[in-house]
Amino acid sequence: MGEKLDKKLNGTVIVTYRCNARCSMCNRYKAPSKPEEEISIETIKKLPKMYFTNITGGEPFIRTDLKDIVRELYKKSDRIVISTNGFFTDRIIDLAKEFPQVGIRISIEGLEDTNNSIRGLEDGYQRGYQTLKKLREMGMKDVGFGMTVQDKNAPDLVPLYQISNEMGMEFATASLHNSFYFVEAKNIINDRPMVAKNFEDLINELLRSNSPKKWFRAYFNHGLINYIYGQKRLLPCDMSFDTFFIDPYGDVMPCNGTKDKEVMGNLNSQSWDELWNSPEADAVRSKVRCCDRDCWMIGSVSPAMHKYILKPATWVVLHKIKALFSKHPYSMYENKIVRDYRDGKVSKEELDKCSTCDMCAVVNNGLSQESMEQLKTRSGEEIVDADIKSQMGE
């Protein structure tokens, strides 16, 4: 099942599990990687050719050698986007000066108060917003917001989209997921109709725009409604076939949505071709084929939307025709499950059971033995705080 060697892949490089934020929907900040163990330039040199690379964390800008990583990745990737919480403004601006073509996505979880309460970063909204503004002033084109929609921030969805529009920026959405990557199993949407209604409003805004990219974003958000109601993915998931994730330890994985860490091979000790064509990699691909977690994250949906373009394209055409006659071309009740819930045919408990939320789960955080070891004497927050202090020369 190994892919042809000359085919460009879609890769995500998790450069660190260290994070300075304290998000309510992610416990990664409690489970940092040890800096000495984090993916090296030597390992990055072994990655295959990619048409797209996402650099993420933890918080990637905690790594002081991020520019070296990006420089190396540009030798093998057509496009790079970095996901960040936007806190290290100077580092972000500095990197953008050297790589003006790089994409930057700053997670902002709502308007000021909502964002700061979800993210747990003092002044987090202002920092993120000011960083984005500076990047725009520098003439950077590929910059934008990313928002993880949940009960607490759903009412801010359209207002935040409008702000990003005024700034001429991209607006990417997600919703709550559970996995080893987020060190979380208890994320769940409680008021599904309320959250879906806010998505519906956003979808109608996007459909009314003149940008084909936004029409397809509308389809992605339609898929998010389907996801929060725990339904089967609208499109197949082909992670690990022409996409991969690599973690700070060099472990190559299909995605970041699995309950436990799934490993196809290790790039520190193996060559790319060896691990990509290994029986272990094929075993992971078989698991992906029967995976029932039904995630709807841009990392797994964007490649699927390109591959199975007919389905989203038909949806877009249909709704653009509707938009000619109505200001509200989309209704969340187009989804049968949303109607069934409204009509009392399915209960909240039944829907909760369809989600990946598991209140009793013991979460596997995917850390190495050594990284786990350091947590015996200090908490993840203490370790990373001390780390950042020493970086800042305090």
Ligand code: SF4
């Ligand atoms: S969601 Fe991102 S910024 Fe928030 S704690 Fe997790 S890794 Fe850090």
Ligand code: SF4
């Ligand atoms: S649905 Fe896809 S992205 Fe989600 S856990 Fe399964 S394989 Fe990974």
